[in-house]
Amino acid sequence: xxxxxxxxxxxxxxxxxxxxxxxxxxxxxxxxxxxxxxxxxxxxxxxxxxxxxxxxxxxxxxxxxxxxxxxxxxxxxxxxxxxxxxxxxxxxxxxxxxxxxxxxxxxxxxxxxxxxxxxxxxxxxxxxxxxxxxxxxxxxxxxxxxxxxxxxxxxxxxxxxxxxxxxxxxxxxxxxxxxxxxxxxxxxxxxxxxxxxxxxxxxxxxxxxxxxxxxxxxxxxxxxxxxxxxxxxxxxxxxxxxxxxxxxxxxxxxxxxxxxxxxxxxxxxxxxxxxxxxxxxxxxxxxxxxxxxxxxxxxxxxxxxxxxxxxxxxxxxxxxxxxxxxxxx
Amino acid sequence: xxxxxxxxxxxxxxxxxxxxxxxxxxxxxxxxxxxxxxxxxxxxxxxxxxxxxxxxxxxxxxxxxxxxxxxxxxxxxxxxxxxxxxxxxxxxxxxxxxxxxxxxxxxxxxxxxxxxxxxxxxxxxxxxxxxxxxxxxxxxxxxxxxxxxxxxxxxxxxxxxxxxxxxxxxxxxxxxxxxxxxxxxxxxxxxxxxxxxxxxxxxxxxxxxxxxxxxxxxxxxxxxxxxxxxxxxxxxxxxxxxxxxxxxxxxxxxxxxxxxxxxxxxxxxxxxxxxxxxxxxxxxxxxxxxxxxxxxxxxxxxxxxxxxxxxxxxxxxxxxxxxxxxxxxxxxxxxxxxxxxxxxxxxxxxxxxxxxxxxxxxxxxxxxxxxxxxxxxxxxxxxxxxxxxxxxxxxxxxxxxxxxxxxxxxxxxxxxxxxxxxxxxxxxxxxxxxxxxx
Numbered sequence: 001x002x003x004x005x006x007x008x009x010x011x012x013x014x015x016x017x018x019x020x021x022x023x024x025x026x027x028x029x030x031x032x033x034x035x036x037x038x039x040x041x042x043x044x045x046x047x048x049x050x051x052x053x054x055x056x057x058x059x060x061x062x063x064x065x066x067x068x069x070x071x072x073x074x075x076x077x078x079x080x081x082x083x084x085x086x087x088x089x090x091x092x093x094x095x096x097x098x099x100x101x102x103x104x105x106x107x108x109x110x111x112x113x114x115x116x117x118x119x120x121x122x123x124x125x126x127x128x129x130x131x132x133x134x135x136x137x138x139x140x141x142x143x144x145x146x147x148x149x150x151x152x153x154x155x156x157x158x159x160x161x162x163x164x165x166x167x168x169x170x171x172x173x174x175x176x177x178x179x180x181x182x183x184x185x186x187x188x189x190x191x192x193x194x195x196x197x198x199x200x201x202x203x204x205x206x207x208x209x210x211x212x213x214x215x216x217x218x219x220x221x222x223x224x225x226x227x228x229x230x231x232x233x234x235x236x237x238x239x240x241x242x243x244x245x246x247x248x249x250x251x252x253x254x255x256x257x258x259x260x261x262x263x264x265x266x267x268x269x270x271x272x273x274x275x276x277x278x279x280x281x282x283x284x285x286x287x288x289x290x291x292x293x294x295x296x297x298x299x300x301x302x303x304x305x306x307x308x309x310x311x312x313x314x315x316x317x318x319x320x321x322x323x324x325x326x327x328x329x
Numbered sequence: 330x331x332x333x334x335x336x337x338x339x340x341x342x343x344x345x346x347x348x349x350x351x352x353x354x355x356x357x358x359x360x361x362x363x364x365x366x367x368x369x370x371x372x373x374x375x376x377x378x379x380x381x382x383x384x385x386x387x388x389x390x391x392x393x394x395x396x397x398x399x400x401x402x403x404x405x406x407x408x409x410x411x412x413x414x415x416x417x418x419x420x421x422x423x424x425x426x427x428x429x430x431x432x433x434x435x436x437x438x439x440x441x442x443x444x445x446x447x448x449x450x451x452x453x454x455x456x457x458x459x460x461x462x463x464x465x466x467x468x469x470x471x472x473x474x475x476x477x478x479x480x481x482x483x484x485x486x487x488x489x490x491x492x493x494x495x496x497x498x499x500x501x502x503x504x505x506x507x508x509x510x511x512x513x514x515x516x517x518x519x520x521x522x523x524x525x526x527x528x529x530x531x532x533x534x535x536x537x538x539x540x541x542x543x544x545x546x547x548x549x550x551x552x553x554x555x556x557x558x559x560x561x562x563x564x565x566x567x568x569x570x571x572x573x574x575x576x577x578x579x580x581x582x583x584x585x586x587x588x589x590x591x592x593x594x595x596x597x598x599x600x601x602x603x604x605x606x607x608x609x610x611x612x613x614x615x616x617x618x619x620x621x622x623x624x625x626x627x628x629x630x631x632x633x634x635x636x637x638x639x640x641x642x643x644x645x646x647x648x649x650x651x652x653x654x655x656x657x658x659x660x661x662x663x664x665x666x667x668x669x670x671x672x673x674x675x676x677x678x679x680x681x682x683x684x685x686x687x688x689x690x691x692x693x694x695x696x697x698x699x700x701x702x703x704x705x706x707x708x709x710x711x712x713x714x715x716x717x718x719x720x721x722x723x724x725x726x727x728x729x730x731x732x733x734x735x736x737x738x739x740x741x742x743x744x745x746x747x748x749x750x751x752x753x754x755x756x757x758x759x760x761x762x763x764x765x766x767x
Contacts, residue, residue: 030465033523035472035516096687101632102496109632111494114690139687142632233500240486260495 061168069327070293077133101142104256176277178325184270196268207235255315375759382752389744392542403531414612421619423448428626571758604725614652621645665714
């Protein structure tokens with residue numbers, strides 16, 4: 001009997017094993033879904049548009065602010081001298097200007113009207129008015145900071161009015177008008193903060209656009225934790241989301257940010273000097289002279305002050321004396 | 330069948346002598362051993378055949394129930410896949426709506442806002458439904474729900490800034506879109522990948538599990554044949570009716586099982602290459618298309634700085650074109666989607682030409698127009714045609730898989746009964762011969 005029982009045992013265990021194997025093949029429980037470990041932080045798709053002008057001045061020149069003297073009298077609007085750059089622009093029918101689209105107060109799109117407006121834009125319109133007798137004969141192309149010089153060199157834009165700092169290095173690639181505004185790097189902090197400079201922000205996270213000299217300047221303050229944003233506006237988003245404690249950049253740009261957030265303020269004195277100029281092609285010396293003439297007129301007849309009062313005074317205080325043009329190049 | 334040798338070796342002294350069998354008188358010691366060993370062997374053969382019958386019964390039941398279960402799970406996983414693709418389509422659709430509306434300015438068109446709201450609501454509901462349907466997806470779906478929450482809240486910040494005419498709104502929008510692509514879309518990709526692998530695994534299980542029963546039935550037939558030959562030699566009766574009946578029944582079942590399994594296998598193959606492949610291609614085409622549409626708007630929102638978005642448009646649009654091409658070669662139902670998509674891409678080229686030519690306002694006007702012949706109208710036509718084709722192919726997948734399941738449970742039950750019947754017949758057939766020794 002025991003042998004038979006053993007036989008039964010083997011057979012039974014065989015059946016059970018076979019059935020268990022079958023059951024195992026068809027079990028319906030799955031391992032948990034997992035997201036693969038993320039690759040290094042992906043780009044958010046937007047190009048980096050540092051709005052702060054680089055201030056690298058490695059190549060030296062006698063006076064970067066010296067531009068070409070204007071002609072004695074400006075030609076009447078609509079009657080540009082034959083063969084001049086202005087005549088070419090006039091025959092095309094519009095002045096093409098490279099501007100910023102998101103620097104509130106300097107150059108930003110008004111979502112309601114769809115128009116780009118600001119202090120820089122006002123100046124560009126004066127140039128259009130001087131050529132055509134109509135400030136609206138103008139095509140505003142929103143460009144990144146990095147596009148400014150290449151587009152001027154390729155002739156795709158006639159003029160750049162985009163908070164661009166005049167430097168010796170840039171003079172080797174493009175030509176500048178006389179200085180039209182003296183800006184400087186400052187810090188933006190939350191309302192009620194006691195900080196008035198980067199030196200007071202030890203241990204705090206300070207944002208500046210990637211690739212900008214504002215960000216590079218943070219290296220002078222090792223106690224500060226630098227954080228890069230794609231643009232200054234991206235820095236403001238981070239500031240509002242509590243991801244950074246302060247923002248640094250040109251006072252004009254920071255004023256535009258402060259104007260969008262009543263809980264932010266621009267404090268302290270400027271710790272760099274950023275003289276802004278309108279940039280043009282190096283070859284278009286006649287256009288530079290013409291623009292300098294327009295600029296001198298605009299300052300002389302109070303339009304410069306009116307534009308400052310409209311855009312910058314609410315944030316940056318009473319108008320400074322307009323910069324004195326320097327010529328002699 | 331070699332086991333029955335053991336009882337032969339069992340010494341007589343170990344057990345009391347069996348009662349003398351009726352019939353012929355005891356011819357002596359040697360014949361007694363021979364006489365007693367034959368019924369013992371017969372009993373062992375009977376037990377072995379009963380076990381084979383039980384194995385066939387259990388194997389048939391489990392194989393066919395297993396195949397049925399695999400098909401049911403493949404169907405369920407395919408349905409989960411549809412849900413996940415619906416979530417992804419809804420999210421990229423919401424993003425396309427909100428970015429397009431941003432071009433209009435502070436006041437977005439009511440219908441676009443409604444479409445955004447509906448798309449977000451669909452995504453949120455489907456996340457809950459998907460979490461209920463597949464426990465293994467629960468953790469990633471919880472993370473996905475958080476990502477959707479981040480996205481929608483950032484979009485609301487963008488709206489409120491845009492409503493106040495602040496350039497900040499466009500930045501919030503860009504960050505929300507980027508966050509969607511950095512967080513939610515990789516999570517969805519992982520979920521979709523996992524469920525595609527589950528569908529594939531179940532479909533291949535459905536075609537392989539059933540072969541076990543064929544092997545078992547063949548073994549059973551072999552056992553029956555060996556037993557009948559052995560019995561015929563021992564008893565000099567050529568036909569054992571119960572065993573012959575068992576053989577016939579088992580052969581019949583083997584044929585039925587093989588036909589059923591072949592049918593399942595062919596259905597699975599045609600679903601895999603047909604409607605299921607079409608569904609996947611259409612879903613991928615739609616997801617990439619909505620992604621492209623959002624990038625078209627983001628390019629214009631960036632106003633001159635959007636080169637990276639246009640690159641993203643090109644990549645997504647190429648995916649859509651490729652996937653639609655793969656579908657059209659297999660099915661004609663999506664030809665409407667293909668022609669609408671071609672129309673949209675040419676209208677997109679017009680928008681780009683206007684923007685690149687310095688006519689930003691003109692490009693925006695083209696991009697936000699909803700009148701007949703506009704890019705939005707062509708895209709809507711694509712959306713409707715492709716979603717119709719997707720619904721059709723999705724229903725085909727479910728219908729085919731459910732069709733393949735029909736009859737499997739009865740066959741499982743039938744197989745179990747056949748196995749039990751084989752066991753009973755074998756016991757009875759050999760039992761009769763054993764009786765003759767008593």
